[in-house]
Amino acid sequence: MANPFLTLRNIDKQYNNEQVLRDIDFEIAEDEFVAIVGMSGGGKSTLLRIIAGLEEPSSGTIKFHEHEPVVRFMFQDDRILPWMSVLENLSFKSRDPKSKTRAVEMLNLVGLSEFADYYPSALSGGQRQRVALARALMARPQLLLLDEPLGALDALTRRKMQQLIMQICHEQHLMAVLVTHDVDEAARMADRVIVIRNGTNRFEEVGAKGRDAAAVSEVSDKLFDEIVNTAY
Numbered sequence: 386m387a388n389p390f391l392t393l394r395n396i397d398k399q400y401n402n403e404q405v406l407r408d409i410d411f412e413i414a415e416d417e418f419v420a421i422v423g424m425s426g427g428g429k430s431t432l433l434r435i436i437a438g439l440e441e442p443s444s445g446t447i448k449f450h451e452h453e454p455v456v457r458f459m460f461q462d463d464r465i466l467p468w469m470s471v472l473e474n475l476s477f478k479s480r481d482p483k484s485k486t487r488a489v490e491m492l493n494l495v496g497l498s499e500f501a502d503y504y505p506s507a508l509s510g511g512q513r514q515r516v517a518l519a520r521a522l523m524a525r526p527q528l529l530l531l532d533e534p535l536g537a538l539d540a541l542t543r544r545k546m547q548q549l550i551m552q553i554c555h556e557q558h559l560m561a562v563l564v565t566h567d568v569d570e571a572a573r574m575a576d577r578v579i580v581i582r583n584g585t586n587r588f589e590e591v592g593a594k595g596r597d598a599a600a601v602s603e604v605s606d607k608l609f610d611e612i613v614n615t616a617y
């Protein structure tokens with residue numbers, strides 16, 4: 386790969402006697418949007434935590450080709466604080482007065498400028514996920530780790546959020562690793578989709594990001610076959 390940002394080599398992970406990941410081996414290039422798909426319980430979240438440095442692999446290496454890049458997470462549950470306004474949720478961690486300006490900019494970016502003073506309980510699920518996205522962007526990350534972030538949303542909101550995330554990653558030159566069991570979402574959003582099966586990655590497919598519905602459906606069918614029909 387020409388400009389790798391991240392290289393994973395021969396990653397194994399065991400919990401007690403359970404082998405969750407084995408011989409995971411891939412690279413992620415600068416500016417790439419990668420999706421990782423696989424069955425529930427297949428080790429996807431574990432892999433993301435390893436990439437984030439929150440967990441050590443049992444063996445194998447993980448290398449960022451840049452010194453200490455900024456990496457941020459977004460999860461299915463939004464983890465926003467109910468006793469703070471939307472704006473405070475974004476800016477409370479920093480004493481820098483510029484942080485409030487940045488928070489206003491990020492709310493603008495996710496289309497929530499009018500909701501800065503709202504409390505989270507007054508927001509819809511989709512709006513709360515937009516707050517979570519804006520908060521993840523506060524630290525100017527180079528890499529976003531998305532762990533099934535849209536799993537709890539209704540289908541229409543989900544499609545809108547997919548578009549918003551793709552657009553923001555493109556405009557802000559953000560790399561992303563999206564973990565999902567939804568092959569359609571992976572096909573639609575990613576430049577490249579990596580399948581995790583039996584704890585390892587031996588199959589990948591070019592994503593259908595920015596292409597038409599027929600292309601998305603073709604890619605997602607292939608992914609589905611790979612995961613389900615040949616899985617066990």
Ligand SMILES: Nc1ncnc2c1ncn2[C@@H]1O[C@H](COP(=O)(O)OP(=O)(O)O)[C@@H](O)[C@H]1O
Pocket residue numbers: 400405423424425426427428429430431432
């Ligand atoms: N901290 C942990 N301790 C023990 N087992 C774990 C831990 N985290 C995950 N596992 C196990 O690892 C397997 C993969 O989990 P996970 O990475 O969450 O899968 P996925 O995100 O693909 O659904 C599961 O069997 C889960 O029970």
Ligand SMILES: [Mg+2]
Pocket residue numbers: 426429430431532
């Ligand atoms: Mg998971």
